[in-house]
Amino acid sequence: MEAPECPVCIQPMTVPIFQCQSGHSLCNSCTVKLSPPICPICRQTMTQMRNWQLEDLVGKAIAACPNKNKGCVYKYVSKEMEDHVKECIFREMDCPMGKVFGTCSWSGKLKELLNHFKDRHPGNCANITSNITSNFTIDNISVTNDCRHFYILQFNKQIFFLSFKIDTVQKLGYWLVQYVGTKKAARQNVYEIQINSKQHQKRTVTYIDYCFSDSMDANEVFRQAQCAVMPLIMMGHFIDNSKITFRCLIKLFNKPAINNNDQSKHATTGQKNGPPFPNRHKSPGPHVSRAKGSGVNNTQSVGPKHGPKKQQANFNKK
Ligand SMILES: [Zn+2]
Ligand SMILES: [Zn+2]
Numbered sequence: 001m002e003a004p005e006c007p008v009c010i011q012p013m014t015v016p017i018f019q020c021q022s023g024h025s026l027c028n029s030c031t032v033k034l035s036p037p038i039c040p041i042c043r044q045t046m047t048q049m050r051n052w053q054l055e056d057l058v059g060k061a062i063a064a065c066p067n068k069n070k071g072c073v074y075k076y077v078s079k080e081m082e083d084h085v086k087e088c089i090f091r092e093m094d095c096p097m098g099k100v101f102g103t104c105s106w107s108g109k110l111k112e113l114l115n116h117f118k119d120r121h122p123g124n125c126a127n128i129t130s131n132i133t134s135n136f137t138i139d140n141i142s143v144t145n146d147c148r149h150f151y152i153l154q155f156n157k158q159i160f161f162l163s164f165k166i167d168t169v170q171k172l173g174y175w176l177v178q179y180v181g182t183k184k185a186a187r188q189n190v191y192e193i194q195i196n197s198k199q200h201q202k203r204t205v206t207y208i209d210y211c212f213s214d215s216m217d218a219n220e221v222f223r224q225a226q227c228a229v230m231p232l233i234m235m236g237h238f239i240d241n242s243k244i245t246f247r248c249l250i251k252l253f254n255k256p257a258i259n260n261n262d263q264s265k266h267a268t269t270g271q272k273n274g275p276p277f278p279n280r281h282k283s284p285g286p287h288v289s290r291a292k293g294s295g296v297n298n299t300q301s302v303g304p305k306h307g308p309k310k311q312q313a314n315f316n317k318k
């Protein structure tokens with residue numbers, strides 16, 4: 001059943017639904033906009049009276065995405081729609097440079113975002129010519145100054161956001177890759193951050209994890225340490241001449257052969273080829289080496305407890 005429409009905005013009804021004194025039911029977004037609370041249809045006062053039957057109906061109804069006319073074909077049970085709208089790839093989106101730094105007021109469609117970046121923020125576009133790996137060097141950084149860097153990347157025709165942050169209050173540095181789109185699709189992509197030391201060629205840290213959707217607030221992900229996190233005291237060893245270098249790799253997640261754990265619920269990619277992610281002992285790149293016979297070889301697993309995550313840190317000190 002299709003969701004009933006709100007008589008005012010002609011959009012599918014959303015809960016809670018309030019009624020006016022003569023019985024008109026308005027959607028939630030129309031109700032909260034009313035100031036003073038007068039019914040736009042009959043000019044009677046809006047009440048706190050809910051329309052429970054209609055709310056029940058709306059919760060079970062199938063509604064098309066409000067961005068249907070822009071090309072979205074998603075149809076959801078109405079109560080899930082609110083979540084979808086936040087991550088719908090057909091939504092109008094604000095330039096993330098505006099959100100992060102307050103330096104841009106552009107808004108538009110996702111398919112225009114990459115061109116907008118190339119045009120207005122060329123320094124924040126990662127070099128996407130070398131298929132899936134990008135090398136980054138951030139200049140003028142130190143572990144005693146807060147900083148935030150933001151890049152847009154493209155892989156497999158999808159757009160990703162890479163955030164790097166130094167937080168001197170928390171004494172932590174963060175790397176996060178977000179997939180622009182739904183949470184479900186985000187989990188079909190895996191990112192790998194590899195931080196290399198210029199002074200010590202063998203000193204490398206690699207972090208592998210699912211991408212988060214861009215509908216998740218990056219600051220919240222940082223706050224909960226759900227991404228690559230490094231203590232600043234440690235990061236200091238990777239900074240050389242006020243520069244830090246790291247590589248970012250994005251790859252498709254391949255469904256594990258055994259579906260007896262939580263992962264299988266979320267990762268639903270139909271990829272048939274390739275090894276299952278993440279293979280701890282076969283991290284790509286020339287610098288990931290486990291020094292044979294070296295006495296100082298320490299594999300650690302630190303980080304967030306929730307979610308299927310794998311991470312690896314190898315320290316091979318000379
Ligand atoms: Zn409405
Ligand atoms: Zn009314």
Ligand SMILES: [Zn+2]
Nearest residue numbers: 065067072088
């Ligand atoms: Zn949509």
Ligand SMILES: [Zn+2]
Nearest residue numbers: 095097104106
């Ligand atoms: Zn912008």
